[in-house]
Amino acid sequence: MSATLSYIKKDSPIHRLTGSTKFIFFLIWSVAAMITYDTRVLVTMFLMGVIFFVMSGLKWKDIRFAVLFMTWLIVINLVALYAFAPEQGVGIYGTRHEIVHLFWRYSIVAEEFFYLFNFMMKYLAVIPVALLFILATNPSEFAASLNKIGVSYKVGYSVAIALRYIPDVQRDFHEISQAQQARGIDLSKKDKLTDRLKNSAAILFPLVLSSLQRIEVISNAMELRGFGKNKKRTWIVERPFKKCDYVAILVAVLMLAVSAGFMVINGGRYFNPFV
Amino acid sequence: MREPIISFKDYTYHYRAQAEPTIYHINLEIFKGERIIIVGPSGCGKSTLAHCLNGLNPFSYPGESTGTLTICGVDAAKSSIFELSQSVGTVLQDTDGQFIGMTVLEDIAFSMENDCVHKEEMIRRTYEEAGKVSLVEKLEAAPHELSGGQKQRVSMAGVMINKVPVLLFDEPLANLDPAAGRDAIELIDHLQKDGEKTVIIIEHRLEDAMHMGADRIILMENGRVISDSAPEELFLSDRLIKAGIREPLYLTALKYAGIHLTGEMHVERMQDLMLEENHKEQIRKWFAERKAKEPAKEKPEVLRVDGICFGYTPEKENLTDISFSVREGEMVSIVGKNGAGKSTMAKLLCGFEKPDKGNLYYEGEDMSGDTIKERAAHIGYVMQNPNQMISKPMIFEEVAMSLTLQKLPEEEIKQRVYDTLKICGLYEFRNWPVSALSYGQKKRVTIASILVANPKILILDEPTAGQDFRHYTEIMEFLRELNEKGITVLMITHDMHLMLEYTERSLVFADGRKIADTTPQALFSDPELLKRASLKETSLYELAKQCDLPPESYIRAFIEYDREVRA
Numbered sequence: 001m002s003a004t005l006s007y008i009k010k011d012s013p014i015h016r017l018t019g020s021t022k023f024i025f026f027l028i029w030s031v032a033a034m035i036t037y038d039t040r041v042l043v044t045m046f047l048m049g050v051i052f053f054v055m056s057g058l059k060w061k062d063i064r065f066a067v068l069f070m071t072w073l074i075v076i077n078l079v080a081l082y083a084f085a086p087e088q089g090v091g092i093y094g095t096r097h098e099i100v101h102l103f104w105r106y107s108i109v110a111e112e113f114f115y116l117f118n119f120m121m122k123y124l125a126v127i128p129v130a131l132l133f134i135l136a137t138n139p140s141e142f143a144a145s146l147n148k149i150g151v152s153y154k155v156g157y158s159v160a161i162a163l164r165y166i167p168d169v170q171r172d173f174h175e176i177s178q179a180q181q182a183r184g185i186d187l188s189k190k191d192k193l194t195d196r197l198k199n200s201a202a203i204l205f206p207l208v209l210s211s212l213q214r215i216e217v218i219s220n221a222m223e224l225r226g227f228g229k230n231k232k233r234t235w236i237v238e239r240p241f242k243k244c245d246y247v248a249i250l251v252a253v254l255m256l257a258v259s260a261g262f263m264v265i266n267g268g269r270y271f272n273p274f275v
Numbered sequence: 276m277r278e279p280i281i282s283f284k285d286y287t288y289h290y291r292a293q294a295e296p297t298i299y300h301i302n303l304e305i306f307k308g309e310r311i312i313i314v315g316p317s318g319c320g321k322s323t324l325a326h327c328l329n330g331l332n333p334f335s336y337p338g339e340s341t342g343t344l345t346i347c348g349v350d351a352a353k354s355s356i357f358e359l360s361q362s363v364g365t366v367l368q369d370t371d372g373q374f375i376g377m378t379v380l381e382d383i384a385f386s387m388e389n390d391c392v393h394k395e396e397m398i399r400r401t402y403e404e405a406g407k408v409s410l411v412e413k414l415e416a417a418p419h420e421l422s423g424g425q426k427q428r429v430s431m432a433g434v435m436i437n438k439v440p441v442l443l444f445d446e447p448l449a450n451l452d453p454a455a456g457r458d459a460i461e462l463i464d465h466l467q468k469d470g471e472k473t474v475i476i477i478e479h480r481l482e483d484a485m486h487m488g489a490d491r492i493i494l495m496e497n498g499r500v501i502s503d504s505a506p507e508e509l510f511l512s513d514r515l516i517k518a519g520i521r522e523p524l525y526l527t528a529l530k531y532a533g534i535h536l537t538g539e540m541h542v543e544r545m546q547d548l549m550l551e552e553n554h555k556e557q558i559r560k561w562f563a564e565r566k567a568k569e570p571a572k573e574k575p576e577v578l579r580v581d582g583i584c585f586g587y588t589p590e591k592e593n594l595t596d597i598s599f600s601v602r603e604g605e606m607v608s609i610v611g612k613n614g615a616g617k618s619t620m621a622k623l624l625c626g627f628e629k630p631d632k633g634n635l636y637y638e639g640e641d642m643s644g645d646t647i648k649e650r651a652a653h654i655g656y657v658m659q660n661p662n663q664m665i666s667k668p669m670i671f672e673e674v675a676m677s678l679t680l681q682k683l684p685e686e687e688i689k690q691r692v693y694d695t696l697k698i699c700g701l702y703e704f705r706n707w708p709v710s711a712l713s714y715g716q717k718k719r720v721t722i723a724s725i726l727v728a729n730p731k732i733l734i735l736d737e738p739t740a741g742q743d744f745r746h747y748t749e750i751m752e753f754l755r756e757l758n759e760k761g762i763t764v765l766m767i768t769h770d771m772h773l774m775l776e777y778t779e780r781s782l783v784f785a786d787g788r789k790i791a792d793t794t795p796q797a798l799f800s801d802p803e804l805l806k807r808a809s810l811k812e813t814s815l816y817e818l819a820k821q822c823d824l825p826p827e828s829y830i831r832a833f834i835e836y837d838r839e840v841r842a
Contacts, residue, residue, distance in 0.1 A: 007377075140377050164377055167419065176663050178627040182651040183724065184680035202666040202676070209662045217372030224329055224365045225375075225433065226389035229357040236384040236397045 006163060008135050013244065014056035019141030020148050021245040026133040028252035032259040033125040038271040039114075041259050042121035048255075049128030056136050063131050074123050078116050082106075089115035095274045111274060118270075139163040144235035153233050161218065172210055177203045279304035280440060280473050281328065285342035288327055293338075297323045298498045300342070307440070310467060310474045312484050312506075315495035316519050317714075317743045321477050324495070325445055328475070329365040330356035347440060360386070364434030368446040368741070370426040371418065379405070379421070380414040383432045404432040407469070408462065423613055424455035428462065435466065441473045442466075448480045449741045452612055452769045454809040460486045479743050481515075482523035482814065485544055494518055506543040511536050521744040521772070525814035528833055529554070531840070532561040545814040555822045562824055565832035574603040576639070577763055578624070578654075578732060583633035585623060593619050595787045597633070601732070606755070606764045608774040608795065611784035612809035617767045620784070621734050624765075626650040651677075655725035659736040661717040664724070670696075670712075671705050674724045691727055698760075699723040699753070715746040719753065732763045739770055748841075751777050771813060775799065775834055783808045796834075800826040 009015075014022075033045055081088070089111035090096045097110040137145075143156030177185075185199045222228075263269060283303040289296040298320040305311055315321045326332040327344060334356040344351040347362040367373045376382030383401045392400075405411045408428040418426060427447065434442065444463065448456040464487035467474045478484040481492075485506060492509050494502035502514045509515060515522045525545050529536060534554050541547040579600040586592040594616045601607060609617045622628045624635065626647045635642050637653050658664050667673040674695060678688045696702040699719050704712065709720060718738070725733065738754065739747045747770075755777060758764050768774060774781055774795040781798050783791040785807045791798065798804060799813055819829035 138377060140381055160377070161375065164375075168371065172663065175658065178622070178625075178647070179656060179658050179664055180666065181647045182625055182627075182656055183677040183728075184648060184651070186648075186680075205666040206663050209665075210660065213662065214372055217367065217369050218375065220331055220335060221367055221373035222375055222385075223335060223356050224331070224360055224367075225386040226357050226360055227385075229389050230391055232391055233388050234391050234394060234397070235388055236381055236394060236401065238394060 006135075006166065007138055008058060008062060009138075010057050010136070012055060012057040012136070014052060014132060014136050016242075016244065017248055018145070018239045018241060018245055019137050020145035021241070021248050022133050022137050023142065023145045023149070025248055025252045026129055028249070028256050029129045030126050032252070032256040033122050035269065036259045036263060037115075037118045037122070037269045038259070038262045038266060039118055039121065039273075040271060041262050042118060042125045044258075045125035045255060046121060046128070049125065049132075052132055053128045056132055058132070058135055062135060066131060067127075070123070070127060074120055078120060081119065082112070082116060086112060088112060092270055093272050093274045097274065114273070138237060140235065140237045141239075144238045147233075147235075154228065157227075165214070165218075168214070169207070169211060173203070173207055176206050176210075180206075277306050279345075280307045280347055281305040282345045283342070284344075286327070286344050287341045288323055288332060288338055289340070290323075290332075290336060290338040296498065297338075298327075298495075301500055303493065303500060303503065305473060305475065307473055308467075308471055309490045310488070311476070311491050311493060312481065312489045313475065313477045313493045313495065314479070314481050314515075314520050316745055319495040319518075320498040321495050322445065323498075325365070325443055325475075325477055327351065328359070328441075328443055329363045330354065330359035360439075361437060362439060363441045363443050364437060364439035365443045365445065366427065366430045366434060366447060368449050370423050370430065370450050373430050374418045374426055377417060378414065379410055379416050379429050382418075382429050383414075383436060385433055386437050400436055401432075404436045407435070407466065408432045422455065423451050424458055427451065427455075427459055431462070431466065435470070435472075439472075441475065444474070444476045444478075446478055446741070447476065448478055448483055452809045453483070453771055453811045454612075454806070456480070456483055457486055457811050460484065463487070479520075479741075481520060485523065488544055494520070507538060507541075510542045511538065519743070519745045523814060524833075525818050527837065528558070528815060528818055531833070531836060532558045534558070545817050548818075550821060558818070558822045559824060562822075562829055562832055565836060567828070567831070568835060574605075576600050577603040577637070579636040579639075580620075580624075581634045581636065583620075583623060583630045583635070585619065585628060585630045585632075587619075587628075592631075593787050594623070594630075597789050599782055599789060599792055601763060601765065603731075603763055604758065604761055605780060606758050606778045607766070608778040608781045609765060609767045609784065610769070610774060610781050610798075610808055610810065611790075615784040615809075616787045617784050618736060621656065621736065621765070621767060624650075624732075624734060625654055625656045651730070652728060653730055654732045654734060655728065655730035657718075657721055657725055657733065657735045657738070659738075659740055661714070661721045664721045665709050665717065668708055668710070670701065670707050670709055670720055673709055673720055674701075674727050676724060677728050695723050695727040698726065698757070715742065715749055718750060722753075722757075726757070726762075730762075732765065733757070734765045734767075736767045737769070738766055739768070739773055747772075769810075771799070771810060775813070775830065776838065794827075794831075796827045796831045799830055 033042065036042065086106050087109065090109060092115055093111040095111060099108045099110060101107045139160040143153065143160040146156035147153040180202050185202050262271070266272070283301040286301040287296050288298050301324065313321045313324065323332065326336060328346065332338060333340065340352060346359060349358065349362070351359065374382055375385050380401055383404055384397045387397045387400065402411060405414055408431055410425065410428055410432065413421065413425065447459055451459060460483065463474060466472065476484050489506055491503060492506050493500055494509065494514055496518045501518065502509055510522065510526055525548065526536070526542060534557055536542055539549065541549050581598050583594055583597040584592060585594040597620065609620065611617055619628070623630055626645060642650060665673055667676060671692060675688050675692045678691060693702065693705065696705050699722060701719055701723060709717065712720065739750055742750065751773065754764055766773065766778065778795055781793060781795045782789055783798065783804065790807055791804055799816055802812060805812060815830050815833055816826045819826040
């Protein structure tokens with residue numbers, strides 16, 4: 001069970017890549033998926049993503065919750081797209097192959113469903129890589145990699161430290177809510193919405209106060225050990241680029257080139273099997 | 276003439292947010308290689324003094340200073356928190372909060388990273404420093420995989436890596452169990468001798484902090500240094516008692532026996548104490564005059580735990596086969612190492628978690644099926660940190676919360692809240708905001724907010740953690756009054772004084788099992804059991820042995836007598 005996504009320590013070819021590599025890879029990969037609607041490219045990217053995921057040694061249970069959540073989002077997105085513009089695909093591909101008419105302006109049209117499929121594949125091409133980036137990158141290394149591409153290390157570090165303290169805040173929340181339930185706070189759905197909002201305030205108020213205290217301690221501890229002293233800092237977890245890092249980035253760049261190349265061949269972003 | 280490494284000259288510090296200065300006219304010199312312990316009641320200014328040393332004042336908590344403070348030849352007022360951190364390394368009280376890195380390795384290296392040290396050198400120095408605190412095997416570990424004592428060792432390594440000449444410890448013992456605390460003091464001693472460091476320890480638990488001795492003890496009160504002397508001189512005087520600080524127990528015991536303390540007796544530490552035969556005779560005579568109190572009549576059973584097993588995950592059992600019963604009006608301490616299962620037991624009693632096996636009985640009735648709310652009518656739970664419980668801005672609202680939620684008539688709520696506030700000595704504050712109260716008073720508010728529901732049993736998690744002697748006495752005497760009114764009190768605690776002075780019974784937990792159910796006096800006379808509970812022997816035990824007295828009865832006699840004297 002893991003409702004939150006956080007770094008999972010493992011030893012795999014993916015984990016051995018530096019944080020910067022994974023970050024750059026993720027960025028290039030996203031651009032490659034964003035610019036194209038070419039089914040062949042997107043399916044290839046998705047399959048490669050799945051292969052990378054298997055290589056990382058991460059388990060289905062690590063991502064189940066996140067995948068279900070994103071599936072839900074994608075479904076809503078597709079339904080909305082179809083509901084508002086049921087003939088969008090016809091406009092894009094220039095032909096209309098109706099399979100069956102449903103009702104009013106809605107029909108099952110091959111072009112529209114091909115378009116929606118491609119739209120979904122754009123998500124699927126990126127999701128495995130995005131999940132890998134989150135689950136296989138040590139937050140400190142992530143901070144280091146942000147710093148490397150020019151983001152201030154203070155920003156990078158605040159992200160890393162937020163990730164570091166999420167479990168603590170979760171534990172606080174759990175304990176506070178138990179103690180408040182003992183005092184009669186009911187969080188079940190029996191109460192009216194306004195009561196429930198009021199009740200959750202009884203948990204949030206102490207949680208915010210104790211978190212503020214924690215932040216004070218952390219920021220004191222960091223300053224006392226020289227955080228913010230210099231414009232730059234080094235990172236003990238930072239690793240030098242190895243051959244595999246260059247290979248990984250090369251793979252991403254090639255994918256981008258393929259994606260762009262197909263745009264030239266197709267004469268646009270869409271691959272059109274209907275003509 | 277030695278050069279002082281730290282020198283306060285007529286130094287006054289005034290926080291911008293305060294009406295009055297917090298420390299006044301401090302004149303204090305600390306020399307290289309010295310070990311200093313700073314004691315004083317809460318609010319005496321010892322933390323402010325520490326913050327002036329490490330630069331948090333004024334750089335994080337703005338304020339004005341007059342007079343001068345020189346640290347390693349640098350004028351603190353013209354310096355910066357970063358420059359001062361090169362001279363003074365600070366280990367804070369909160370072992371979790373100051374753990375910044377994702378792993379031990381990163382945390383130890385943190386300050387070097389900020390100094391832009393090259394990676395190879397960082398790794399080399401981190402291994403070296405981790406070796407000094409025996410943590411090389413744990414370098415890859417995340418904070419939640421470490422014990423409190425280990426986390427503190429990480430923090431020590433993390434500040435020593437800068438080769439700082441001064442180490443400043445802000446209440447290093449407050450979050451550790453007694454055995455881990457003793458190890459921490461021994462390690463500090465070792466590190467100091469090894470690296471010729473100057474060590475400053477701020478601590479309430481004076482006897483524990485003195486375990487490896489000190490060159491001087493600074494006593495502060497109301498923002499001023501009122502005593503600055505060798506431990507011996509301070510212990511021979513009555514200054515500690517006047518300032519409301521608990522002196523080491525063996526000294527109190529000697530004084531009770533009517534022994535006049537002198538310099539020849541080496542009173543600084545129990546290990547060094549030299550007792551003449553006539554002193555021992557005096558102690559034996561005092562003991563012979565004590566009469567054992569009649570044991571109280573056995574009251575009916577109010578709570579019974581029968582064969583409880585529980586695990587947060589199916590893979591690991593956190594509690595195994597726990598059985599015990601509690602009688603009405605008892606005051607019981609639940610003791611043991613962190614992670615031994617004490618808090619888990621409390622959660623099961625309150626119904627926050629459900630046992631996998633076994634039953635819980637309240638007044639003979641099985642309450643396994645009761646919800647959290649239903650249990651709360653009988654069993655109240657008070658968390659360690661009052662800030663985690665208080666959810667209303669006003670005292671009245673906070674105490675009234677559970678009644679308001681039951682939608683009781685307004686008149687009844689008012690009556691019950693006022694009655695509870697009277698019991699808790701908070702009636703005069705009934706219209707105050709919670710934020711205006713001290714920590715101890717807030718604690719009372721949280722207890723009041725539970726008591727208002729009329730529970731028969733009160734479970735408290737570390738009721739006195741981090742409190743000075745005066746607040747400790749205040750909170751505990753209050754709990755005792757409640758207890759005398761018939762409320763059964765269970766307390767999870769590491770505090771040896773609390774166990775001995777306020778409870779008649781201790782349940783000892785280790786590795787998810789109950790390993791003993793005994794009197795605190797018997798517990799503290801059993802070195803083997805103490806070790807398993809991560810506690811340590813008291814100096815009273817040692818004193819009794821030196822005088823050939825039975826430790827258990829001697830400790831009991833001392834505690835009873837002490838209670839009479841203090842009341």
